[in-house]
Amino acid sequence: MEKRSxxxxxxxxxxxxxxxxxxxxxxxxxxxxxxxxxxxxxCHFTFLTERTDxxxxxxxxxxxxxxxxxxxxxxxxxxxxxxxxxxxxxxxKHKEKVTDHKKRExxxxxxxxxxxxxxxxx
Numbered sequence: 001m002e003k004r005s006x007x008x009x010x011x012x013x014x015x016x017x018x019x020x021x022x023x024x025x026x027x028x029x030x031x032x033x034x035x036x037x038x039x040x041x042x043c044h045f046t047f048l049t050e051r052t053d054x055x056x057x058x059x060x061x062x063x064x065x066x067x068x069x070x071x072x073x074x075x076x077x078x079x080x081x082x083x084x085x086x087x088x089x090x091x092x093k094h095k096e097k098v099t100d101h102k103k104r105e106x107x108x109x110x111x112x113x114x115x116x117x118x119x120x121x122x
Contacts, residue, residue, distance in 0.1 A: 006039065006041060007030070007031075007034050007043065008041065008042050008043060009026070009027055009030060009043045009044075009045070010042075010043070010044045010045070011023050011026055011045045011047070012044070012045065012046045012047070013047050013048070014046060014047065014048040015048050015049060016047060016048065016049055019076075022047065022076050022077070022080070025077060025080055026045050026080050026084075029080055029081065029084040030043050030045075030058075030060075030084060032084065032088060033060065033084060033087050033088050033091055036088070036091040036092060036095055037060075037062040037063070037065055037091055037095075038062070038063065039062055039063045041061055041062055041063070042059075042060070042061040042062075043058070043059070043060050043061075044058070044059040044060075045057070045058055045080075046058075047076055047079075050072075053072040053073065053074075053079075054072065054073055054074065054075055054076045054078075054079045055070065055071070055072050055079060056070070056071050056072075056073070056076060056079035056080050056082070056083040057069070057070045057083070058070075058083045058084065058086075058087055060087055060091075065091065065094050067087055067090040067091065067094075069083050069086035069087050069090070070083065071083035071086060
């Protein structure tokens with residue numbers, strides 16, 4: 001049985017015409033981020049243009065993980081790449097903090113037990 005994450009993606013275009021190819025590309029790129037998070041609840045893309053730059057904003061909420069990122073590029077596809085890479089970096093960092101914290105607790109308990117065992121030998 002394959003466990004699938006609950007991935008809700010909302011895409012908003014501000015001041016530009018919506019495009020199915022951009023929506024599909026954004027969904028494909030956010031799938032990479034969902035691999036690092038156990039429960040993906042909400043993902044919100046906002047696309048707009050400012051002067052000559054295309055801007056992609058992304059807000060991801062998954063359990064105790066909440067991240068926002070913004071990227072600018074020559075076109076929407078490069079901005080989507082950059083913004084998803086930023087969120088991917090944030091999610092990896094969050095995952096490392098959570099798993100490192102648990103490992104550190106185990107190591108501390110192990111060291112305390114070892115020190116107490118050494119004290120009994122003397």
